[in-house]
Amino acid sequence: MKALALRWGALVRTHGLGFNTHLVVGLTLALVTLPQAVAFSVTLAGVPPHFGIYAAIWGVLFCALLNPSPVFHGGPNTAMSAAVGVILLPIAPPFGAEYMGFALTLGLMTGLIQLLFWLVRPLGRMLDLMSEPVINGMICGIGLFLIFKSLTTFGGLPLNTQVEWPLWIAGQSLLAVLEVGNPYAIEIGLITLATSVVMQQFGRLRSWAILGGIAAGTLYAEWLNRRYGLGTTLVEQIGNLSAIRPFLPSVPTFSQEVMHDIVAIVPGAVTLALLGLFQTVAALRRMSRKAGGFADSRGAIFSDAVTNCALPFLSSLPSCASFNRMWLVHKLGIHSRITIAASAVLLLLLVLFFAPVIAIIPMPAMAAIIMLLGANMLKWEDVKPHLANRREAVVFIGAFLAVLFLDLFGAVLVGCLLAIAYSKWEQAHPNISLHGDVLKIRGNIYYGSLPVIEKVYHQALSATDKLVIDFSQVYYIDPEGMRWLAAARTAGHATFIDRRSGRDRRDHQAVSSEIAQQRRAKHDRRHKVDL
Amino acid sequence: MRLPIAKLIHTAAVLAALAGLYALSVYKHEQRDAQRRAPVSLTPGCADKLQRYGLVADKFYRSPYALERTGAARMARAYGPEDVRAIQRGCNIVDDTQGELAKTSIERWNASRFIRGSHASCDHCHQSIGDKQDTAGNPLKGSLSLGASWVMADMYDRFTGLLLPFELRQMQCFINSSNGYKPNISDDLIRDVTAYSRFLSAALDLRIANHYDEQGIDEIAASATFKQGDDYVRGEALFKQKCAVCHGPQAQGQVVDGRVFAPALAGPNAWNMQSRNYFYYVSTILPGFICRNMPLGQENTLTNQECRDIAYFISNLPRPAGDKQGPLMALQQQLLMNVIPPLVRATEHVTAPQTPAPLQESEQ
Numbered sequence: 001m002k003a004l005a006l007r008w009g010a011l012v013r014t015h016g017l018g019f020n021t022h023l024v025v026g027l028t029l030a031l032v033t034l035p036q037a038v039a040f041s042v043t044l045a046g047v048p049p050h051f052g053i054y055a056a057i058w059g060v061l062f063c064a065l066l067n068p069s070p071v072f073h074g075g076p077n078t079a080m081s082a083a084v085g086v087i088l089l090p091i092a093p094p095f096g097a098e099y100m101g102f103a104l105t106l107g108l109m110t111g112l113i114q115l116l117f118w119l120v121r122p123l124g125r126m127l128d129l130m131s132e133p134v135i136n137g138m139i140c141g142i143g144l145f146l147i148f149k150s151l152t153t154f155g156g157l158p159l160n161t162q163v164e165w166p167l168w169i170a171g172q173s174l175l176a177v178l179e180v181g182n183p184y185a186i187e188i189g190l191i192t193l194a195t196s197v198v199m200q201q202f203g204r205l206r207s208w209a210i211l212g213g214i215a216a217g218t219l220y221a222e223w224l225n226r227r228y229g230l231g232t233t234l235v236e237q238i239g240n241l242s243a244i245r246p247f248l249p250s251v252p253t254f255s256q257e258v259m260h261d262i263v264a265i266v267p268g269a270v271t272l273a274l275l276g277l278f279q280t281v282a283a284l285r286r287m288s289r290k291a292g293g294f295a296d297s298r299g300a301i302f303s304d305a306v307t308n309c310a311l312p313f314l315s316s317l318p319s320c321a322s323f324n325r326m327w328l329v330h331k332l333g334i335h336s337r338i339t340i341a342a343s344a345v346l347l348l349l350l351v352l353f354f355a356p357v358i359a360i361i362p363m364p365a366m367a368a369i370i371m372l373l374g375a376n377m378l379k380w381e382d383v384k385p386h387l388a389n390r391r392e393a394v395v396f397i398g399a400f401l402a403v404l405f406l407d408l409f410g411a412v413l414v415g416c417l418l419a420i421a422y423s424k425w426e427q428a429h430p431n432i433s434l435h436g437d438v439l440k441i442r443g444n445i446y447y448g449s450l451p452v453i454e455k456v457y458h459q460a461l462s463a464t465d466k467l468v469i470d471f472s473q474v475y476y477i478d479p480e481g482m483r484w485l486a487a488a489r490t491a492g493h494a495t496f497i498d499r500r501s502g503r504d505r506r507d508h509q510a511v512s513s514e515i516a517q518q519r520r521a522k523h524d525r526r527h528k529v530d531l
Numbered sequence: 532m533r534l535p536i537a538k539l540i541h542t543a544a545v546l547a548a549l550a551g552l553y554a555l556s557v558y559k560h561e562q563r564d565a566q567r568r569a570p571v572s573l574t575p576g577c578a579d580k581l582q583r584y585g586l587v588a589d590k591f592y593r594s595p596y597a598l599e600r601t602g603a604a605r606m607a608r609a610y611g612p613e614d615v616r617a618i619q620r621g622c623n624i625v626d627d628t629q630g631e632l633a634k635t636s637i638e639r640w641n642a643s644r645f646i647r648g649s650h651a652s653c654d655h656c657h658q659s660i661g662d663k664q665d666t667a668g669n670p671l672k673g674s675l676s677l678g679a680s681w682v683m684a685d686m687y688d689r690f691t692g693l694l695l696p697f698e699l700r701q702m703q704c705f706i707n708s709s710n711g712y713k714p715n716i717s718d719d720l721i722r723d724v725t726a727y728s729r730f731l732s733a734a735l736d737l738r739i740a741n742h743y744d745e746q747g748i749d750e751i752a753a754s755a756t757f758k759q760g761d762d763y764v765r766g767e768a769l770f771k772q773k774c775a776v777c778h779g780p781q782a783q784g785q786v787v788d789g790r791v792f793a794p795a796l797a798g799p800n801a802w803n804m805q806s807r808n809y810f811y812y813v814s815t816i817l818p819g820f821i822c823r824n825m826p827l828g829q830e831n832t833l834t835n836q837e838c839r840d841i842a843y844f845i846s847n848l849p850r851p852a853g854d855k856q857g858p859l860m861a862l863q864q865q866l867l868m869n870v871i872p873p874l875v876r877a878t879e880h881v882t883a884p885q886t887p888a889p890l891q892e893s894e895q
Contacts, residue, residue: 172713186556
């Protein structure tokens with residue numbers, strides 16, 4: 001025991017932080033994660049709050065231990081939780097035992113699919129092809145989707161139990177909130193929103209904005225309940241947290257009778273796996289760059305996959321990287337996985353002791369927080385750079401609209417297609433210029449770009465019958481390209497020049513004529529030998 | 532110093548927007564409350580029906596209908612003035628969903644905003660304001676009675692196996708049968724129609740959880756026919772012979788003097804592809820409806836096979852896509868609805884020279 005303590009102490013010292021610092025930072029992280037965990041599970045995923053809380057405890061702990069990056073913060077995620085809700089709503093009524101079982105099965109399938117991404121290396125590598133405009137477009141779309149989705153909870157109205165295109169119903173939901181929403185719920189939601197928005201404006205309070213908003217909303221709700229009674233206000237609360245204990249084992253639903261339902265959610269599991277991995281890889285890439293380091297995304301895929309395979313047996317939602325919490329970790333200047341692991345343990349202690357306080361948080365306050373998080377995902381600074389370039393703007397807007405008009409699986413597919421189309425489009429349009437009789441190609445010569453090259457080539461041939469093709473900036477030629485070049489040469493219309501020819505060589509000779517003389521001498525000597 | 536000012540303005544703008552939202556919600560709530568308190572001007576049909584069933588604000592309710600038919604009626608706890616207004620509004624919604632008889636635009640708030648198109652009305656399917664009877668006052672088999680539906684409320688849905696509350700079933704009507712939007716389940720609209728349906732069940736002396744013949748549809752499966760298969764050509768001929776007079780040659784409905792004379796069975800004003808009226812979704816319901824309720828005044832004259840043929844033909848005409856079928860299907864159906872009818876009209880003289888001159892179809 002003593003040895004363990006010594007080792008722990010050494011580990012803490014090597015990471016350059018005192019024990020107190022670990023405690024304070026860990027507590028901060030835990031307090032920031034807790035309301036998100038509760039909000040995601042209750043308002044988005046449609047499962048009791050302990051699912052999110054366990055994800056925030058075990059998900060964070062496993063990721064902190066397994067992930068190659070020391071600043072990685074896993075746990076429940078907005079988009080993933082929303083996806084769980086969207087996928088499972090047609091299968092079973094939310095918050096029921098059946099639904100929870102399917103949520104666990106969905107999580108396990110997600111983990112297994114992610115494991116496949118780790119085992120098959122090219123699949124994992126494919127994730128790197130997801131370009132930034134696609135990811136940002138999807139993030140913006142999901143942000144807007146979250147705002148619409150929380151409207152009914154914000155107004156204290158019952159959840160609609162049928163899935164529809166979110167945009168079609170958004171206007172109706174807003175009208176319903178304005179006309180028949182519970183006025184007390186609307187007041188609580190607005191107070192939560194206003195408090196959080198104001199707190200967000202101050203740099204120091206920013207990380208506490210969510211907690212502050214929820215505290216304000218809860219205090220107001222308590223005041224209302226004292227004054228009018230819960231029977232009058234009818235504001236829904238998070239409620240029973242008695243399921244919270246240090247460790248709550250669970251088994252995913254898996255039986256013959258429900259096999260058709262399980263098969264029906266397989267596309268959902270693929271979506272969920274991809275959503276998680278995209279965010280993990282993108283967050284890892286971005287935060288490692290910010291910290292000036294590099295972390296292998298394959299390791300992150302492994303850690304996510306193992307975590308998500310284990311979490312369904314601990315009654316927990318699936319986990320992936322969280323942009324906002326990793327940003328906080330970066331801001332707090334943490335470079336140690338121990339702090340993050342400590343935050344998970346602290347969170348466990350926190351919920352064990354403060355469950356009665358968490359139970360009285362009103363749902364409209366939770367919905368307000370989700371709306372705020374959604375609004376924070378729509379950042380003009382992230383959007384603006386993508387609108388400058390036309391091709392990138394098309395990709396960005398396509399991914400954005402796909403989230404709003406298709407389901408999430410469709411959006412992921414469209415996003416992948418757009419990313420591939422974008423890169424292929426870039427490759428298939430090499431920069432070709434014609435100066436006199438020199439045709440210079442910058443880019444690739446392959447089956448995709450050949451039609452573009454051929455068109456310019458034949459146009460040039462109509463003016464002159466001899467052409468010089470300059471390859472000095474061609475990176476890649478595929479077999480089809482080779483065959484075309486060979487045919488052009490045998491036809492006698494084209495001669496080729498390669499790197500360091502023409503003007504380059506003349507410049508080079510002008511700069512160092514001595515070296516050129518030596519070379520010429522060498523060349524002559526060799527020719528003499530040959531002769 | 533410039534940055535804090537920009538931040539201040541930003542924060543103030545957000546807070547002002549939130550305050551505006553709050554003010555708007557207070558105003559809208561008051562508007563809605565005023566509507567709830569206002570006396571209801573009944574449509575002629577509703578005035579007759581509710582008077583016949585003796586709806587008044589009182590302590591007890593005894594059904595005149597049951598009293599007249601059986602000589603005895605249960606004494607039930609009755610309705611306060613608020614309940615009476617809710618029932619009256621519900622009746623108005625069922626009778627006049629499009630608000631054609633409404634005197635002010637605010638009266639049209641009720642249902643028309645949840646409906647796409649200008650034809651759909653509850654009493655197109657739930658005929659005689661949800662309470663179809665023969666001349667002797669007997670309820671009719673398969674007439675989709677709302678009262679008989681209410682006593683079956685919260686039963687398991689036959690098609691999905693899920694518990695389906697009466698309110699949710701109503702929402703499905705709005706979404707699919709009227710190809711509309713989903714009202715929130717706690718909207719007045721849903722509550723009022725539920726109140727009216729519940730009153731009907733009390734007025735007709737129906738007992739909860741019992742199954743009555745007038746509830747739902749008298750479904751006609753293929754096994755109840757001559758087993759010739761459902762035929763488009765036979766269906767088309769029958770449609771032209773029996774239905775086109777009112778519903779128009781391409782089933783686009785007829786509007787006379789700004790009021791729906793016969794609703795559209797296809798095209799943008801009809802039910803969508805996820806409605807249970809749609810043959811490919813549930814193949815027994817539309818034939819059942821046709822056999823028991825159509826043509827108006829000559830009900831029960833068509834054979835089972837004829838009803839299935841007509842239903843099959845109608846369902847093959849272009850109609851809106853369902854809400855869960857995605858944007859591509861919606862686009863495809865929009866295209867079909869806009870292209871097919873003019874195309875058919877243009878080529879009619881070539882393909883069917885013998886048929887009499889087609890009825891002038893309304894453009895509404």
